[in-house]
Amino acid sequence: MADLHIPDSLLVKNYVDGNENALSTLIKRHESKIYGFIYSKIADRDISNDIFQDTFIKVIKTLKNNSYNEEGKFLPWVMRISHNLIVDHFRKTKKMPMYRETEEFSIFSIMSDDSLTIESKMICDQVEVDLKKLIQELPDDQKEVLIMRMYQDMSFKEISEITGVSINTALGRMRYALMNLRKIIDKHQIILTN
Amino acid sequence: MAKIYSKRTLVNKNLKPKKEVISFLLNYSQALNVVKIDDKSFEIIAN
Numbered sequence: 274m275a276d277l278h279i280p281d282s283l284l285v286k287n288y289v290d291g292n293e294n295a296l297s298t299l300i301k302r303h304e305s306k307i308y309g310f311i312y313s314k315i316a317d318r319d320i321s322n323d324i325f326q327d328t329f330i331k332v333i334k335t336l337k338n339n340s341y342n343e344e345g346k347f348l349p350w351v352m353r354i355s356h357n358l359i360v361d362h363f364r365k366t367k368k369m370p371m372y373r374e375t376e377e378f379s380i381f382s383i384m385s386d387d388s389l390t391i392e393s394k395m396i397c398d399q400v401e402v403d404l405k406k407l408i409q410e411l412p413d414d415q416k417e418v419l420i421m422r423m424y425q426d427m428s429f430k431e432i433s434e435i436t437g438v439s440i441n442t443a444l445g446r447m448r449y450a451l452m453n454l455r456k457i458i459d460k461h462q463i464i465l466t467n
Numbered sequence: 468m469a470k471i472y473s474k475r476t477l478v479n480k481n482l483k484p485k486k487e488v489i490s491f492l493l494n495y496s497q498a499l500n501v502v503k504i505d506d507k508s509f510e511i512i513a514n
Binding site for chain 1: 481482488489491492495497501
């Protein structure tokens with residue numbers, strides 16, 4: 274084959290001068306080495322094909338732009354481009370890892386959607402409404418402590434300071450509030466949970 | 468005779484890209500035309 278005797282530098286020159294066949298020869302000559310190099314890093318055929326394609330798109334654009342300085346190092350230049358694209362690929366996948374589902378592995382085995390369904394949300398909202406109504410039935414001092422503790426997230430120290438009672442009194446009122454709530458729920462046979 | 472299970476190596480000397488990729492690259496190259504005006508370059512892809 275005559276092509277084997279034409280050095281890369283001459284093929285590059287011919288291509289830049291408009292000979293499209295020169296590109297075909299260059300690709301055929303080096304495709305195994307370049308693709309093999311990419312695949313050895315990526316280990317995925319499809320992605321390796323994409324990177325190979327992107328590599329040569331850059332090569333073509335640079336050559337057509339006359340921006341390539343021929344120094345007899347065509348293959349190292351192309352390998353460098355592919356290497357940089359491989360690095361870009363790993364940077365991108367590191368930020369946004371993509372999991373492909375296979376028979377052995379399902380992403381949903383380690384990642385689940387914990388958010389409530391519409392039905393669960395409606396039940397939750399209804400329970401909240403019912404609970405607030407029940408709390409209104411408590412004596413004022415117990416209601417006050419319970420609301421401060423459960424809805425305003427205050428510590429018993431803060432509750433005692435604001436209400437002007439000791440911490441022990443505040444704790445006692447909370448305890449009675451919960452006991453009385455349970456009694457009200459039992460008395461009216463209310464079901465608050467699903 | 469028992470089957471021999473051996474780990475497939477990643478390095479395969481006959482690895483090649485898909486023919487469609489090569490075909491695309493050659494067509495892309497034929498279609499691409501770079502025009503320089505002043506200090507700007509314009510890439511034109513012919514249909």
